[in-house]
Amino acid sequence: MGFLDNSGDIILDAVLTDAGRLRLAKGDGSFKIDKFALGDDEIDYGLYDKNNANGSAYYDLTVLQTPVLEAFTNNMSSMKSRLLTVNNNDLLYLPVVKLFTESGQGSELNANGSFVVPVDKSTVETGFGSFLGAGILNGYRPGNDVSRIELQQGLNTDEKPKEEPLEDQLVETQYIIQIDNRLGQIFPDAGNASAKSAKNAASNVQLSPASYSFLDDDGIANYYFISGNSGRGYVSNLGAEDASSILGPRGTKIAFRLGASLELRNSEFLFDQLGTIGTATIANSADSGAALVPGTNAYKFIDSTIRISGVNTGYSVDIPIRFVKLSS
Numbered sequence: 001m002g003f004l005d006n007s008g009d010i011i012l013d014a015v016l017t018d019a020g021r022l023r024l025a026k027g028d029g030s031f032k033i034d035k036f037a038l039g040d041d042e043i044d045y046g047l048y049d050k051n052n053a054n055g056s057a058y059y060d061l062t063v064l065q066t067p068v069l070e071a072f073t074n075n076m077s078s079m080k081s082r083l084l085t086v087n088n089n090d091l092l093y094l095p096v097v098k099l100f101t102e103s104g105q106g107s108e109l110n111a112n113g114s115f116v117v118p119v120d121k122s123t124v125e126t127g128f129g130s131f132l133g134a135g136i137l138n139g140y141r142p143g144n145d146v147s148r149i150e151l152q153q154g155l156n157t158d159e160k161p162k163e164e165p166l167e168d169q170l171v172e173t174q175y176i177i178q179i180d181n182r183l184g185q186i187f188p189d190a191g192n193a194s195a196k197s198a199k200n201a202a203s204n205v206q207l208s209p210a211s212y213s214f215l216d217d218d219g220i221a222n223y224y225f226i227s228g229n230s231g232r233g234y235v236s237n238l239g240a241e242d243a244s245s246i247l248g249p250r251g252t253k254i255a256f257r258l259g260a261s262l263e264l265r266n267s268e269f270l271f272d273q274l275g276t277i278g279t280a281t282i283a284n285s286a287d288s289g290a291a292l293v294p295g296t297n298a299y300k301f302i303d304s305t306i307r308i309s310g311v312n313t314g315y316s317v318d319i320p321i322r323f324v325k326l327s328s
Helices: 018-026 121-128 262-266 269-274
Strands: 096-099 115-118 149-154 174-180 184-188 220-226 235-237 250-260 299-310 316-326
Touching: 096 299, 096 316, 115 121, 115 250, 121 316, 149 299, 174 184, 174 250, 262 269, 269 299
Parallel strands: 115 316
Antiparallel strands: 096 149, 149 250, 174 220, 174 299, 184 250, 235 250, 299 316
C-alpha cells in the first residue's frame, strides 16, 4: 500500500473486487463491470480555504493536492464512506448510519468501549454470572440475553422534525455486515429487546444463525440484509416514537446478535495466535460482583471489528468487538 502523487493531473486508480477478480479468472464471459464505487476517505474538505489571499484559484489547491492512497483490494481496509448520487440538489443534510447505545435499552456498549462476547458456557456462567448486562453479548447462546447491536439510519439533525418522513431516495433499504468468519456469526435479535431490562434474562431460545452471502479470500464473511420479508427480521423501519440516536427524520434500523465460532468455543488456538492475555477487569453491570478479573479468573481475548455498510447510501460504521474466553 502506498500513496499516489497527484500534484499534477488528477489520477483515478481503480481495482477489481474479490468477486470481480474471481469472475475474470473464470474466463467464461461472466465478467462484466456493472457496478462500481468511488471514495474520498483520505480527503479533509476542511482544508478548503475561501479566504486565501492569492485568490479563488487557490481556495481548493490544498484539497486537490492531498496525497491519496493507492487502490487496494482488501474489503475491510478499503472505502469506508462511498460517494453517492442524489437527484435532489436542494438537500441540506445527508443521512447517516449511527450506533444506538441508549442506556437500559439492551444496546449500549460495555464500560471498556466495545461489545464483549464471552465465547463459551464457562466464560458466560463462571465469568459473568446469571445475567449479562450492558455491552455483553452471549456468544455461547445468543438468544439467552437481551443485549444486541443496533444501528439506526436517518438525518442526524434537529433542524428538521423527527416526525417528518425521510425522502425515499435517502432511506437505506439494504445493509452489508462484514465479520471475520473465524471468530463469529450473525444471529437475529430474539425479540423486542428494547422493551426489556438489561438485567432480565430472555427466554431460553435457540436461534439459527444467518447464512453469509459471500466469503472472500481474507476469510471475511459478507452478510446481505434487505428490508421487508427478505430482511428476515434484521432490518425494519425506524419510527418517530422509537427510542433513537437519530435526531431528525428517520429511515430504517438493523439489529442483530453475535455467536462465537466453533473454534473459539472449543479451543484456545486462535486466542494464542491472534489474541492476548487480559490484564484489565471486564465488569458486568447486571450482576453485582460478576466480572472477569485478572488473577482471579484469568482470561484471553481477541479484539476485532464488525463493519456495517448501507448499500444505497454507502455509509459505513465499524463496531469494536472483544471476544473473551476463560483460560484453561
